[in-house]
Amino acid sequence: MTTLPATRSAADRAAEPRRGRRHGGTRLRRRLAPYVFVAPFLAVFLAFSVYPLFFTARLSFTNWRGTGAAEWVGWDNYTYLLSSPAFWGSLGNSAALWLLIVPVQIVLGILVAVLLNNAKLKLRGLYRVAFIVPFVTPLVAVAQIWVVLFDGRYGAVNAFLGLFGIPEIGWLTTSAWAKPTLALLFLWKTTGFIVIILLSGLQSINGAIYEAAELDGASKFRQLWSITVPLLRRTVMFAVVLQTLAVFQMFAEPFVVTQGGPYNSTTTAGYYLYNHITRADLGTGAANSFLLVVLVMALSLGFVRLLRAKD
Amino acid sequence: MTSTNAVRRERPRIGSHVFLMLLLVAFLAPVAWALLSAFKPANDIIRSPLTFDPTAFTLDNYTAMFQDVPIGQGFVNTAIVLLFKGAITMFFAPLAAFAFAKYRFWGQNLAFGAVLITLMLPTIVLIIPLLLEMKTLGWVNTYQALVLPGAVDAFAIFWMRQVISAVPDELLDAARVDGCGEFAIFWRVVVPVIRPGLAGLGVLTVMNIYNDFVWPVVVASSERMATLQVVLSTLAQNITGNRIGADYATVTGELLAASSVALIPLLVLFILLQRHFINGILAGSVKG
Numbered sequence: 132m133t134t135l136p137a138t139r140s141a142a143d144r145a146a147e148p149r150r151g152r153r154h155g156g157t158r159l160r161r162r163l164a165p166y167v168f169v170a171p172f173l174a175v176f177l178a179f180s181v182y183p184l185f186f187t188a189r190l191s192f193t194n195w196r197g198t199g200a201a202e203w204v205g206w207d208n209y210t211y212l213l214s215s216p217a218f219w220g221s222l223g224n225s226a227a228l229w230l231l232i233v234p235v236q237i238v239l240g241i242l243v244a245v246l247l248n249n250a251k252l253k254l255r256g257l258y259r260v261a262f263i264v265p266f267v268t269p270l271v272a273v274a275q276i277w278v279v280l281f282d283g284r285y286g287a288v289n290a291f292l293g294l295f296g297i298p299e300i301g302w303l304t305t306s307a308w309a310k311p312t313l314a315l316l317f318l319w320k321t322t323g324f325i326v327i328i329l330l331s332g333l334q335s336i337n338g339a340i341y342e343a344a345e346l347d348g349a350s351k352f353r354q355l356w357s358i359t360v361p362l363l364r365r366t367v368m369f370a371v372v373l374q375t376l377a378v379f380q381m382f383a384e385p386f387v388v389t390q391g392g393p394y395n396s397t398t399t400a401g402y403y404l405y406n407h408i409t410r411a412d413l414g415t416g417a418a419n420s421f422l423l424v425v426l427v428m429a430l431s432l433g434f435v436r437l438l439r440a441k442d
Numbered sequence: 443m444t445s446t447n448a449v450r451r452e453r454p455r456i457g458s459h460v461f462l463m464l465l466l467v468a469f470l471a472p473v474a475w476a477l478l479s480a481f482k483p484a485n486d487i488i489r490s491p492l493t494f495d496p497t498a499f500t501l502d503n504y505t506a507m508f509q510d511v512p513i514g515q516g517f518v519n520t521a522i523v524l525l526f527k528g529a530i531t532m533f534f535a536p537l538a539a540f541a542f543a544k545y546r547f548w549g550q551n552l553a554f555g556a557v558l559i560t561l562m563l564p565t566i567v568l569i570i571p572l573l574l575e576m577k578t579l580g581w582v583n584t585y586q587a588l589v590l591p592g593a594v595d596a597f598a599i600f601w602m603r604q605v606i607s608a609v610p611d612e613l614l615d616a617a618r619v620d621g622c623g624e625f626a627i628f629w630r631v632v633v634p635v636i637r638p639g640l641a642g643l644g645v646l647t648v649m650n651i652y653n654d655f656v657w658p659v660v661v662a663s664s665e666r667m668a669t670l671q672v673v674l675s676t677l678a679q680n681i682t683g684n685r686i687g688a689d690y691a692t693v694t695g696e697l698l699a700a701s702s703v704a705l706i707p708l709l710v711l712f713i714l715l716q717r718h719f720i721n722g723i724l725a726g727s728v729k730g
Binding site: 157160161162164165166168169171172173175176178179180182183184186187190197242243246247252253254257258259260261262263264265266267268269270271272273274275276277278279280282285286287290291294319322323324327328331376379380382383386387401404405407408413416417420421423424427428 | 458459461462465466468469470472473475476487488489490491492530534535537538540541542545547550553556557559560562563564565566567568569570571572573574575577590591592593594596599618623624625628649652653655656659660670671674675677690694697698700701704705708709712716719720723724
């Protein structure tokens, strides 16, 4: 069935749709088929995306707490959030985590990807597989391991640092260190993924450009800065957008490792949103969802603009 | 991921090797440490976290953990969700993608817009209203709630549409001439041709469903319905709740045993199917 009738000419094939089918039923079936094929997706989309979205919009203007009658409160939820230090604090925490994570990850990612893109590198395959292992592991399991590893008194990390005479650090118990510890978890978990994306970007750069640069006597660093970085910009921006979305939605890490503490220092935007559910403050939660979406979309669009403007 | 376009400049210097090796150790150490430490006596884990004494090898942490943590139930729940949600995505997503790639129909752009919107919408926006919808339907703490929302994955449609677009139209027309119905064309012509893409999608789908946490913890946190990840997220409470007066060492030992048990299936799958994983992750990176 999969062999092509080689005798049919191209003109024959082009004329086919206009000539139509012998049986009207086949043609009708062919016209109806795509509707049947996309129907399951559309059903799920309407039931579990569109309906809840409209529901959130209405909910965000009420003070509903999950039971009883909902009371219309106008813009109260929004004004409450926008004047709440806790709301801004959660955004601030996420922004701080973004600063600790994204720049480090991009620099590290480019460095590793460039090294792995050298065909003469020994153990290339091993590195590529090893770096992706963290991305494959379940986040919750790893977060639990983090709790044990970074324990102030009994953790392996402090024991290791102790070998070099470094005194115990309260990784999870001091607000100064809790954010970097979560950032480290996020970096560990996703840097391999970023390396893979950057590597695919690098492999679309034509090797001849480097040969030309080599002939012109450009140094290795000069090649990295003047060829790799500009040509990789699109891929880098893509990675930045992906990670921005991920950082602002970060939830499982603070949920398992720090429960948002100490002193709310790791209450991220995503974790703060979840707290509205546990307090059954659903109206405020709905408003918070919308504010967060607007912020995240604006950030992504901003980065995309930045990318387009220079092209 | 082929090496064809890799740059073939001179041999890398020793510094790059040292750098990559250190990174390799840093990336593998936490997992390796947890897997090994789970076999140490609980007191040794906290007293000397950096050593491993093979003569003191023990399964105590595992036996205690299986007593205290409902991890078996977690595995069963995750397996059920994997089976149903995975099957729905693996069947209906390529089917919808086939319609988008190979047909022209009224409302096509609108419907594909729906795919793109679903792709870009952050998960967290829908959590609260979706939870309320589940309450209205009486679906909180049910398998339906774990399986149905997001079952026909938008990203899977997006990716498979690209894959199916590459299938030559001549192949489909030839099948039509042979008298194949439209669904038979999908099932007997398209599916066999896109098998490599489907393998990547399958691996990615398993990984995503197995690791999913935010939605399950919100909608199915009862002990009977908790998926593996939800069970893991409240380990410490589970252990201290079932073993009154458990000290830190015992809790830590059981915690590492439980985390290891959860890690192993995916690690094995990954080692066996690396290539499909990397293909899937690469394609998956399009997801927002």
